[in-house]
Structure formats: structure tokens, C-alpha cells
Amino acid sequence: DIQMTQSPSTLSASVGDRVIITCRASQSISSWLAWYQQKPGKAPKLLIYKASSLESGVPSRFSGSGSGTEFTLTISSLQPDDFATYYCQQYNTYSTFGGGTKVEIK
Amino acid sequence: EVQLLESGGGLVQPGGALRLSCAASGFTFSSYAMNWVRQAPGKGLEWVSAISAAAISTYYSDSVKGRFTISRDNSKNTLYLQMNSLRAEDTAVYYCAKDPDGDLHFDYWGQGTLVTVSS
Numbered sequence: 001d002i003q004m005t006q007s008p009s010t011l012s013a014s015v016g017d018r019v020i021i022t023c024r025a026s027q028s029i030s031s032w033l034a035w036y037q038q039k040p041g042k043a044p045k046l047l048i049y050k051a052s053s054l055e056s057g058v059p060s061r062f063s064g065s066g067s068g069t070e071f072t073l074t075i076s077s078l079q080p081d082d083f084a085t086y087y088c089q090q091y092n093t094y095s096t097f098g099g100g101t102k103v104e105i106k
Numbered sequence: 107e108v109q110l111l112e113s114g115g116g117l118v119q120p121g122g123a124l125r126l127s128c129a130a131s132g133f134t135f136s137s138y139a140m141n142w143v144r145q146a147p148g149k150g151l152e153w154v155s156a157i158s159a160a161a162i163s164t165y166y167s168d169s170v171k172g173r174f175t176i177s178r179d180n181s182k183n184t185l186y187l188q189m190n191s192l193r194a195e196d197t198a199v200y201y202c203a204k205d206p207d208g209d210l211h212f213d214y215w216g217q218g219t220l221v222t223v224s225s
Contacts, residue, residue, distance in 0.1 A: 001168075034211040036151075043201055043215035044151065055213065087151055091210035094165065095141075095153035 002026050002090050006098035012106040019075040021101045023088035028068045032092035035064055035073045038100075039084045047086075048073065078103070108132040108214045110202050115219030122192050122223070128185040128202030128216055136160070136180035139205040141212060142187050144198035144221075154200070155187065156210060170196075192223045 003026040013019050023033065031051040036044035046055045048064035051071060061076040075082055083105055088098040114126040128140070142154040155176040156165040164176050175188040185202050199220050203212035 032209070032211075038151075043217055044212075045215075046211070046213050049211050049213075089151070089153075089211065094167070095156075095210040097151040097153070100150045 002029060002093055002096050004088055004090055004096050004098035006086075006088055006101050008101060009099065010102045010104060012104045013078050014106045015078055015080055017078045017106075019078050019082075019103060021073045021086055021088075021103075023066075023071045023073070023098050025069045025071075025090055025092075029090045029092035031067045032090060033064070033066070033071050034089045034091065035062075036087045036089065037082075037084045038087065044087065075103075108204065110204065110214060110216035112200065112202055112216045112219040115200065115221045117222045117224065118192055119225050120193060120223055123188070123190045124192065124221060126187040126189070126200055126202075126219060126221070128187075130183045130185065130202075130204070133204070133214075135178075135183040139208045140178060140185045141203045141205055141210070142176060142185075143201045143203050143212070143215075144196075145201070145218075146195075146198045149198075152198075153210070156205070157185070158208070189221070192221075194223050197221060197223045 005024045033051045035048040038044040052064045063074045085100045085102045109131045111129045141156045157176045173191045177186045199218040201218045202216045204214040206213045
């Protein structure tokens with residue numbers, strides 16, 4: 001099974017900050033990686049697919065990069081609506097999610 | 107507008123069974139693979155099962171293989187998950203999710219239905 005490790009598990013930031021979340025795969029997954037945002041009590045929302053493709057309707061302050069085993073999600077200027085938990089997901093071999101990164105208000 | 111509406115969750119005893127449904131609207135249901143993803147209380151996301159658009163192929167995580175069965179009725183635009191031999195560790199919110207490209211990433215999710223396995 002492919003394991004996905006996200007870091008950090010919790011991140012404290014302020015509005016306007018640049019935020020970077022890292023996701024590492026236990027083996028190469030090429031670019032088969034997605035990022036989701038989840039708010040409490042709500043379903044996850046797709047942000048990025050195929051490592052760097054922005055889902056329609058998602059603000060351009062979100063971007064993804066990486067390939068192989070190392071990936072990042074960057075929020076260029078954190079907005080109040082962005083405080084949430086973020087998950088990476090590999091879909092190279094079936095599907096596995098990372099443990100999540102909670103972005104909190106500093 | 108794409109809508110996915112899960113139902114069928116509830117409280118069930120260990121060893122019991124439950125069938126979840128997911129009613130889809132706003133897209134051509136028969137053209138897309140569909141999935142179930144679950145989230146235990148306070149925990150992360152876990153992919154459970156997938157079914158191809160024409161229901162020819164099905165896939166399961168190791169944690170549910172042999173106990174859960176995914177199916178769909180394209181005439182009713184509905185996805186199902188039959189869950190048997192339920193265990194306490196199956197307690198979770200179960201989401202149905204649409205797969206836009208048949209590659210196991212998900213562009214639309216339902217609101218979820220809670221399954222609690224407890225005596």
C-alpha cells in the first residue's frame with residue numbers, strides 16, 4: 001500500500017500569509033495527486049488534481065506542485081475562508097489520503 | 107447543479123448489516139464512475155470502494171473487502187453500498203463521490219451519512 005504523509009499536521013497562520021503544505025508518498029505516484037479542503041461538518045472540496053491542475057472555480061491563490069514522491073500545496077495569500085483542514089490524496093494505485101493539515105488562525 | 111444525497115445511515119449492532127444509498131442528480135450518472143469514502147469521527151478520509159460507470163468493475167479497500175458490496179442502478183441514478191458483518195471500526199460518516207475521469211479522484215461529494223456500529 002502507498003502511504004501518504006502530510007506535514008505539518010497543524011499550521012498557525014495569519015490572513016495574508018503564504019502557506020505551504022507538504023505531502024510525501026511512500027513510493028512514486030507520478031503526478032496522480034489531488035488536494036482537498038474540508039471545513040468542520042462539511043464534505044471535502046476538490047482544489048487541485050493531477051498535482052498541479054486547478055479545479056474549476058477554485059481561486060488562483062491555490063497552487064500545487066511536485067511529482068514522484070514530493071508534493072506541495074501553496075496558498076499564496078491566506079484568506080479568512082481558507083482556515084480549514086487540507087488533505088492530499090494519491091490515486092496512482094487505488095486511493096490513499098494523507099492524515100490532514102489543519103490551518104488555524106494565529 | 108450536481109447533487110449527491112446519501113441516506114440509510116444509522117445505529118447498528120456489531121455483526122449487523124446496513125445499506126446506504128446515494129441519489130444523484132444534475133449530471134449524466136451512467137457516464138461516471140462512483141465511489142464511497144468514509145471518515146471516522148475526528149479522523150481523516152479513507153477510500154472505501156469504487157464502481158465503474160457501467161458497473162462492470164468494482165474495487166474495494168482491504169479493510170472492507172469481502173464484507174461490503176458496491177452497486178449502482180443507472181436507471182434510478184442511485185449508488186448503493188451494502189455493508190455486512192459490521193464492526194465498531196466501521197463507524198464513520200460515509201460520503202459518495204463522483205469520479206470525473208475514472209481515475210479515483212473526486213470532483214463532487216455528498217453531504218455524508220453517519221453509520222454508528224455499537225451495542
